[in-house]
Amino acid sequence: MSMTAQKLNQIDPVWHRIRAEASAATETAPLMAGMFHTSILHHSTLERALSYRMAMKLSDGEMPEQILREIVDSAYIADDSLGTAARADLVATFERDPVCHRLIEPLLFFKGFQAVQAYRIAHWLWSNDRRDLALFFQMRSSEVFGVDIQPGARLGKGIMIDHAHSVVIGETAVVGDNVSMLHSVTLGGTGKETEDRHPKIGDGVMIGAGAKVLGNIRVGHCSRIAAGSVVLEDVPPMKTVAGIPARIVGEAGCAQPSLTMDQLFGSV
Template identity: 70%
Template sequence: MPDARLQLAQIDPVWDRITREARAAIADEPVLGGLVHSSVLHHPSIERALAYRVSMKLASDEMSVQILREICDEAHGSDPTIADAARADIAAIFDRDPACHRFLQPLLYFKGFQAVQSQRIAHWLWQEGRRDLAYFFQMRASEIYGVDIHPAARIGRGIMIDHAHSIVVGETAVVGNNVSMLHSVTLGGTGKEDEDRHPKIGDGVLIGAGAKVLGNISIGHCSRIAAGSVVLHDVPPCKTVAGVPAKIVGEAGCDQPSRSMDQLLNM
C-alpha cells in the first residue's frame, strides 16, 4: 500500500489546474500544441516545467538550454520553497490581475512572473556561492524580460509584477510577501555607499507605476505608494504616500492594498 505521506506530497492543486487548462488551450487553439506540450504537458511537475521555461527563455549561444535546465533542476531539487513561492505567485497574479483568466497564463506568457522565477534560481546560486553564474542569470533576465533584479535581493512569495517593463531591484533590497508592483518601479540606492543600501518593502504593499523607492528605508506593511512617487524616507504601515518627494497623504484605504490594486487617491 502506498505511503499516505507520499500520496499527500504528490497532491498539487496548482499544477493540476495548469495541466487541465493546458489541455483546454490546445483544444481551443491547436496551433499552440507544440508550445503547450513542451512547456507544460511533457513535465511531471511544476518544478520541471518552471526549470524548462526559465532555461528556454534565458538560453543563448553563450549558455545552452541543457546546461541551464540542469542548473534549474538542481536548484528546485535542493530548495522546494522555490516552487512553493512560484505557486503563490501564480495564485496572486490570478487574484489581482484582471487580464489573467487562467493559472496557465503566467507560466506561458507573463514576463513579470517568469523574471521573478529566474531571480529565484539566481538567488539560490548566490546563496550557494556560485556568484558568477548568478550574475549570468541576472544579465540574461535583464536582456530578455527588461527586469533587473540583483541575485542577492530577497523576494517574498505571492508577488505580482504587472507589465514588468523596466523593473530594477537592488542588491540589498527586501520585498515581503504578497507585494504588488507595476511597471517602471525602482527599488534602488541613493549613491555609491556600500553595505545595506536598498529599501525594505513590507508585506502587502502596493507600489504604483513609475515609483522610485531609494535608500535603506522601510516601507511599512499594507501601505500604498502612488504612481510616479519618489520615496526617500520610511513609510509607516497602512499609509498612502504620493509626490516628489513622497509624503503621507492619507490612510491606505483598505487592509490589503496589494490585493485590491486600488490606486486612486481620495484627497
Template identity: 70%
Template sequence: MLEKRSKVTAIDPVWDQISEEARKAVHDEPLIGGFIHACILHHKSIDKALSYRIAAKLASNEMSMAVVRDIVEESYAADPSLVAAARADLVAVYERDPACHRLLQPILYFKGYQAVQAYRVGHHLWTQGHYDLAYFIQMRVSEIFGVDIHPAAVIGKGIMIDHAHSIVIGETAVVGDNVSMLHSVTLGGTGKEEEDRHPKIGNGVLIGAGAKVLGNIRVGNCSRIAAGSVVLEEVPPCKTVAGIPARIVGEAGCDQPAISMNHMLVPNAPEK
C-alpha cells in the same frame, strides 16, 4: 502496504488545473499545440514545467538550454521553497491581475512571473556561493525580460509584478510577502554608498507604476506608494504616500492594498 502507498502519485490540484487548461488551449488553438505541449503537457509537475520554461527563455549561444535547465532543476531539488514560492506567486498573479483568467497564463506568457522565478534561482545560487552563475542569470533576465533584480536581493513569496517593464531592484533591497508592483518601479540607492543601501519593503505593500523608492529606508506593511512617486523617507504602515518627494496623503484605504490593487488616492465622490 506502506511500499504501495509510497508509489502513489501525489495529488496536486494546481498542476491538475494547469494541465486541464493546457489541454483546452490546445483544443481551442491547435496552431500553438506544440508550444503548449513543450511547456506544459510534456511535464509531470509544476517544477519540471518551470525548469523547462526558464531554461527556454534564458538559454543563449553562451549557455545551452540543457545546461540552464540542469541548473534550475538542481536548485529546485536543493531548495523546495523555490517551488513553494513559485506557486504562491502564481496564485498572486491569478488573483490580482484582471487580465489573468487562467493559471496557465503566467507560466506561458507573463514576463513578470517568469522573471521573478528566474531571479529566485539566481538568488539560490548566490546564497550557495555560485556568484558568477547568479550574475549570469541576472544578466539574462535583464536582457530577455527588462527586469534587473540583483541576485543578493531578498524577495518574499506571493509577489505580483504587473507588466514588469523596467523593474530595478538593488543588491541590499528586501521585499516582503504579498507585495504587488507595476512597471518601471525602482528600489534603488541614492548614490555611490556601499553596504546596506537599498529599501526594505514590508508585507502587503502596493507600489504604483513608475515609483522610485531610494535609499536604506523602510516602507511599512500594507502601505501604498502612488504611481510616479519618489520616496526618500520612511513610510509608516497602512499609509498612502504620493508626490516628488513623496508625502503621506492618507490611509492605505484597506487592510491589504497589494491584494485589492486599488490605486485611487481618494474615493469617488458620492453622486448628487
C-alpha cells in the same frame, strides 16, 4: 502519465489545474498545441515545467538550454521553498491581475512572473556561492524580460510584478510577502554608498507604476506608494504616500492594498 506523475498531480492542485487548462487549450488553440505540450503537458511537475520554460527563455550562445535546465532542476531539487514560492507568485498573479484568466497564462506569457522565477533561481545560486552563474541569470533576465533584480536581494512569496518593464531591485533590498508592483519601479540606492543601502518593503505593499523608492528606508506593511512617486523617507504602515518627494496623503484605504490593487486617491 506515469503512476508517480499521477500521485504528484493529485497532491498539487495548482499543477493539476495548469495541466487541465493546457489540455483544454490544445483544443481551443490547435496551432499552439505543440507549445502547450512541450511547455506543460510533457512535464510531471510545475518545477520541471518552470525549468524548461526558463531554459528556453534564458539560453543563448554562451549558455545552452540543456545546461540551464540542469542548473534549474538542481535548485528545485535542493530547495523545496523555490517551488512553494513559485506557486504563491502564480496564484498572486492570477488573483490580482484582471487580464489573467488562467494559471497557464503567467507561466507561458507573463514576463513579470517569469522574471521573478529567474530571480529566485539566481538568488539560490548567489546564496550557495555560485555568484557568476547568479549574475548570468540576472543579466539574461534583464535582457529578455526587462527586469533587473540583483541576486542578493531578498523577495518574499506572493510577488506580482504587473507589465514588468524597466523594474530594478538593488542588492540589499528586502521585499516582504504579498507585494504588488507595476512597471518602471525602482528599489534603489541614493549614490555610491556600500553595505546596506536599499529599501525594505513590508508585507502587503502596493507600489504604483514609475515609483522610485531610494535608500535604506522602510516602507511599512500594507501601505500604498502612488504612481510616479519618489520615496526618500520611511513610510509608516497602512498609509498612502504620493509626490516628489513623497509625503503621506492619507490612510491606505483598505487592509490589503497589494491584493485590491486600488490606485485611486478617492479610496483614501
